[in-house]
Amino acid sequence: MWNLTRFASSRLSRTRRLFSSVIPGPCIVHKRGTDILHDPWFNKDTGFPLTERDRLGLRGLLPPRVISFEQQYDRFMESYHSLEKNTKGQPDSVVALAKWRILNRLHDRNETLYYRVLMDNIKDFAPIIYTPTVGLVCQNYSGLFRRPRGMYFSAKDKGEMMSMIYNWPAQHVDMIVLTDGSRILGLGDLGVQGIGIPIGKLDMYVAAAGINPQRVLPVMLDVGTNNQKLLEDRLYLGLRQPRLEGEEYLEIVDEFMEAVFTRWPKAIVQFEDFQMKWAFETLDRYRKKFCMFNDDIQGTAGVALAGLLGTVRAQGRTLADFPDQRIVVVGAGSAGLGVLSMAVQAVARMTGKNETAAQNFFLLDKDGLITKERKNLDPAAAPFAKDPGQIVGLREGASLLEVVKKVKPDVLLGLSGVGGVFSEEVLKALRESGSTRPAIFAMSNPTMNAECTAADAFKHAGENIVFASGSPFENVNLGNGKVGYVNQANNMYLFPGIGLGSLVSGARFITDGMLQAAAECLASYMSDEEIQKGILYPSIDSIRHITAEVGASVLRAAVAEELAEGHGDVGPKELAHMSKEETVGYVFRNMWYPIYSPLVQEK
Ligand SMILES: NC(=O)C1=CN([C@@H]2O[C@H](COP(=O)(O)OP(=O)(O)OC[C@H]3O[C@@H](n4cnc5c(N)ncnc54)[C@H](O)[C@@H]3O)[C@@H](O)[C@H]2O)C=CC1
Ligand SMILES: CC(=O)C(=O)O
Numbered sequence: 279m280w281n282l283t284r285f286a287s288s289r290l291s292r293t294r295r296l297f298s299s300v301i302p303g304p305c306i307v308h309k310r311g312t313d314i315l316h317d318p319w320f321n322k323d324t325g326f327p328l329t330e331r332d333r334l335g336l337r338g339l340l341p342p343r344v345i346s347f348e349q350q351y352d353r354f355m356e357s358y359h360s361l362e363k364n365t366k367g368q369p370d371s372v373v374a375l376a377k378w379r380i381l382n383r384l385h386d387r388n389e390t391l392y393y394r395v396l397m398d399n400i401k402d403f404a405p406i407i408y409t410p411t412v413g414l415v416c417q418n419y420s421g422l423f424r425r426p427r428g429m430y431f432s433a434k435d436k437g438e439m440m441s442m443i444y445n446w447p448a449q450h451v452d453m454i455v456l457t458d459g460s461r462i463l464g465l466g467d468l469g470v471q472g473i474g475i476p477i478g479k480l481d482m483y484v485a486a487a488g489i490n491p492q493r494v495l496p497v498m499l500d501v502g503t504n505n506q507k508l509l510e511d512r513l514y515l516g517l518r519q520p521r522l523e524g525e526e527y528l529e530i531v532d533e534f535m536e537a538v539f540t541r542w543p544k545a546i547v548q549f550e551d552f553q554m555k556w557a558f559e560t561l562d563r564y565r566k567k568f569c570m571f572n573d574d575i576q577g578t579a580g581v582a583l584a585g586l587l588g589t590v591r592a593q594g595r596t597l598a599d600f601p602d603q604r605i606v607v608v609g610a611g612s613a614g615l616g617v618l619s620m621a622v623q624a625v626a627r628m629t630g631k632n633e634t635a636a637q638n639f640f641l642l643d644k645d646g647l648i649t650k651e652r653k654n655l656d657p658a659a660a661p662f663a664k665d666p667g668q669i670v671g672l673r674e675g676a677s678l679l680e681v682v683k684k685v686k687p688d689v690l691l692g693l694s695g696v697g698g699v700f701s702e703e704v705l706k707a708l709r710e711s712g713s714t715r716p717a718i719f720a721m722s723n724p725t726m727n728a729e730c731t732a733a734d735a736f737k738h739a740g741e742n743i744v745f746a747s748g749s750p751f752e753n754v755n756l757g758n759g760k761v762g763y764v765n766q767a768n769n770m771y772l773f774p775g776i777g778l779g780s781l782v783s784g785a786r787f788i789t790d791g792m793l794q795a796a797a798e799c800l801a802s803y804m805s806d807e808e809i810q811k812g813i814l815y816p817s818i819d820s821i822r823h824i825t826a827e828v829g830a831s832v833l834r835a836a837v838a839e840e841l842a843e844g845h846g847d848v849g850p851k852e853l854a855h856m857s858k859e860e861t862v863g864y865v866f867r868n869m870w871y872p873i874y875s876p877l878v879q880e881k
């Protein structure tokens with residue numbers, strides 16, 4: 279069932295080779311002079327060659343010496359490294375925001391250089407533009423705000439969205455990430471300040487999936503906030519009203535979706551960081567109507583499933599043993615339920631039995647173990663609620679410690695948003711796990727919301743564990759030359775490929791089959807040697823290569839389901855006739871790569 283193709287050997291060098299031969303095509307510009315210098319998309323700063331300076335009315339507007347792209351790159355990296363040196367010893371949050379600012383300023387000046395720097399240093403810069411620093415940026419957004427990025431649709435724009443959408447200057451948009459700010463990482467309702475998340479996710483789309491940055495659109499749907507502190511903050515930039523609820527809320531989202539797909543019928547919309555009730559409701563409402571998905575439910579599920587399958591292999595078992603894994607999931611929200619649904623589907627496929635697929639899975643929320651005796655049991659959690667008769671020695675609402683002691687799980691997976699719930703006692707109890715190599719997935723973001731730190735996991739649960747966290751931690755030095763490997767179990771390994779594969783296949787919808795293909799691709803990416811070392815996910819350095827493979831898998835699944843309508847000049851028949859390798863090549867060819875293009879002025 280799972281094709282464990284090995285890509286391990288020279289993934290990165292293959293990716294580099296593919297881009298080393300990129301020859302930039304001309305780029306049409308409708309501006310001249312300072313208007314070009316002030317447009318980060320076209321601006322090359324001191325990199326404009328003299329001929330271009332003449333053609334575009336730039337002569338005299340720049341210092342005379344022409345600096346190459348490579349020199350500009352080195353210059354930026356030097357200033358970045360001096361900033362690192364100069365901020366040494368300062369509080370982590372101060373350093374993180376200083377790094378975010380210097381990158382953001384580069385973005386606002388010169389996008390080509392920004393994305394190249396980001397791509398080439400993704401391991402160092404992802405924690406700044408993405409989790410954990412993006413969380414801090416959202417929390418401080420009103421104070422940090424200098425220039426708008428993306429679009430803002432508010433409850434006050436009802437009836438106007440169809441015309442507003444035409445205010446966006448780009449003619450084509452491929453990828454939209456949308457939030458209503460109601461559940462930003464594990465930080466709760468941050469209202470309009472949540473715009474940092476779509477911006478960060480789309481930066482990852484450009485870096486990982488090569489989506490052209492001129493064709494991305496971060497969107498904030500501001501329907502108010504229930505965060506009292508923000509409502510009272512005089513600097514708060516969003517609507518000062520409680521969140522819309524019920525039909526009033528859905529009418530706003532409906533209007534936005536209609537407006538988007540009227541202007542850009544081929545766009546893909548990723549829903550991000552919506553509170554659970556709206557995450558499920560909107561997914562259900564739109565997934566058969568528009569090309570969209572919910573990253574927290576669906577992207578997270580695929581990444582977690584790939585990690586769970588890797589864990590079985592790390593235990594020296596075969597994938598056929600997955601249904602026997604005892605998995606405790608802490609957090610019954612959009613992410614936790616998404617993970618369990620996908621895991622149950624995988625077990626059902628492996629065993630051919632739907633009814634018993636969830637028997638080894640245990641689900642807890644803030645009120646403890648969820649059983650069928652739970653009052654006001656959420657229908658979304660009901661399929662995973664335990665029958666009290668089946669769980670001798672455990673009761674409704676049992677604590678995590680009780681559950682871990684009784685169940686002796688192979689895997690403890692946290693998506694609760696609560697820092698430290700995997701306490702010392704809980705981690706120590708995991709030493710009694712029935713597994714030779716228990717796994718801990720502390721997936722909540724940002725870092726302070728992780729269910730435990732990597733160091734505590736190895737210290738209390740033992741050195742033989744497999745460990746993954748949603749935000750990055752350093753590997754743990756276990757002494758005697760041994761290292762506790764830290765994986766990053768984050769949906770960043772899948773959402774860029776899901777979006778890219780859907781885009782270049784011209785898929786009408788994003789189906790479970792396409793998402794399953796994405797998860798299987800990630801699961802089969804790692805070699806046995808890596809898995810034995812406890813490495814479940816590839817290094818983020820090879821994110822472009824992973825994303826191309828995931829994108830190609832999604833594309834092939836869309837073709838198989840007859841949902842692929844083609845993209846650009848490539849029609850559905852051509853897609854259907856491509857071999858597996860050809861689909862990967864095709865996906866790569868559709869990736870944008872940051873390099874200066876000759877600018878050609880059109881009046
Ligand atoms: N690593 C990754 O790729 C991803 C991580 N996440 C993280 O997962 C977390 C949760 O996200 P959602 O499911 O969307 O949130 P949510 O708000 O829908 O769900 C949170 C769940 O945790 C439960 N919970 C709260 N306190 C608890 C406690 N003390 N013990 C046990 N359960 C508790 C709640 O009852 C609720 O069921 C966030 O921190 C988010 O950053 C979400 C998506 C992807
Ligand atoms: C990673 C992500 O999507 C989240 O924490 O919400």
Ligand SMILES: [Mg+2]
Nearest residue numbers: 550551573574
């Ligand atoms: Mg999210």
